[in-house]
Amino acid sequence: MLKIRGLRSGYGRIEALHGIDLDVPEGEIVSLIGANGAGKSTLLMTVCGNPRATAGEILFNGRDITQLPTHEIARAGLAHAPEGRRIFSRMSVGENLQTGAIVADPKFYNEDLERVLVLFPRLKERLHQRGGTLSGGEQQMLAIARALMSRPRLLLLDEPSLGLAPLVTKQLFTNIAEINKADGMTILLVEQNAFQALKLATTAHIIVNGRIELSGTGAALLKDPAVREAYLEGAGPKLEAGS
Numbered sequence: 001m002l003k004i005r006g007l008r009s010g011y012g013r014i015e016a017l018h019g020i021d022l023d024v025p026e027g028e029i030v031s032l033i034g035a036n037g038a039g040k041s042t043l044l045m046t047v048c049g050n051p052r053a054t055a056g057e058i059l060f061n062g063r064d065i066t067q068l069p070t071h072e073i074a075r076a077g078l079a080h081a082p083e084g085r086r087i088f089s090r091m092s093v094g095e096n097l098q099t100g101a102i103v104a105d106p107k108f109y110n111e112d113l114e115r116v117l118v119l120f121p122r123l124k125e126r127l128h129q130r131g132g133t134l135s136g137g138e139q140q141m142l143a144i145a146r147a148l149m150s151r152p153r154l155l156l157l158d159e160p161s162l163g164l165a166p167l168v169t170k171q172l173f174t175n176i177a178e179i180n181k182a183d184g185m186t187i188l189l190v191e192q193n194a195f196q197a198l199k200l201a202t203t204a205h206i207i208v209n210g211r212i213e214l215s216g217t218g219a220a221l222l223k224d225p226a227v228r229e230a231y232l233e234g235a236g237p238k239l240e241a242g243s
Contacts, residue, residue: 001026001154001186002047006056009046016042018210019056023203024154029180029187031201031218033194033231039210040190041083044156047188048080049073060154074103079152083159083190085143089132093123096131096142100149108151116145119175137168141175148179154186155179161193169193173200194231198222206231 002024010016016039024030032040046053049070058066065073079100087096097116101109117124120141126134131142140160147155157176161169173196179185180200191197198204201218206227214227221227 001061002188003059004043004047004056005059007043007046007053007058008055009042009051009053011051015054016210017046020207020210020212022205022212024186024188025203026153026186027180027184028202029176029189029200031189031191031197031204032207033191033197033204034207036192038207040207041158042210043207044080044082044158044188044190047073047156048078071103074150077151077153078156079147079150079154080156081140081143081147081158081160083162085139087131087134087139087142087146089130091131092128093131093134093142094127096146097123097149100146102150104149104151109149112149112151116148119148119178120145137164137172140164140172144175144179152185154188156188156190158190159192160189161191161196169196176200194227195222198227 004020004022007020008015008017020043032043034040045051047058049068053066057064060076060078063076065076088099097113101112104112122138123141123145126138131139134142144157144160160172160176164172176187177200180187189197189200198218198221204216204218204221205212206214
């Protein structure tokens, strides 16, 4: 579904991605893990058109979207729940969900609204409450639900568990698995909770200093001694480029 080849991107003269190759097959959960500053969020944002790729190509369902504006990428069927949630704090939960539906066919609005409120019942209880008054976990639910309201074929999730309590994190990953299984949603997941990210993933990649350094099935990387030492045993990321 998503094919990235030779992707380079960055900010001004600072290059953050150094020739990324990545495939996201339809119907799968693909996880991307790595240290802070490794380029994970930059990769997702570049796929969405901001920042713009400086080299390489991004193909979505066979269509070259590398230089498309962000709103056209969204209309093509790609949705992004960004790091930090970025909901509209002064708007109600319902109004936030309406903004997500802007690029979707209006005839599906009621059906889609019911679907996300079943998936996240706490949002139904707070439909008329301002987004900024929600708890961190509820705001993350809202960010994902808003993305789903666009009826995407590919969902990009950036650090969905960031700052959340363990019980909320566990529920959130259950929701992500359900979205993939029940709806057949293809998901590209960036996540620092490496255990959960690898446990969910069909395929996973480790990014180090803007390059993919290791790839495999989620199950295989969970058992890899170097991955376990670097990301799963509390020692902090220690994989070096070329290791």
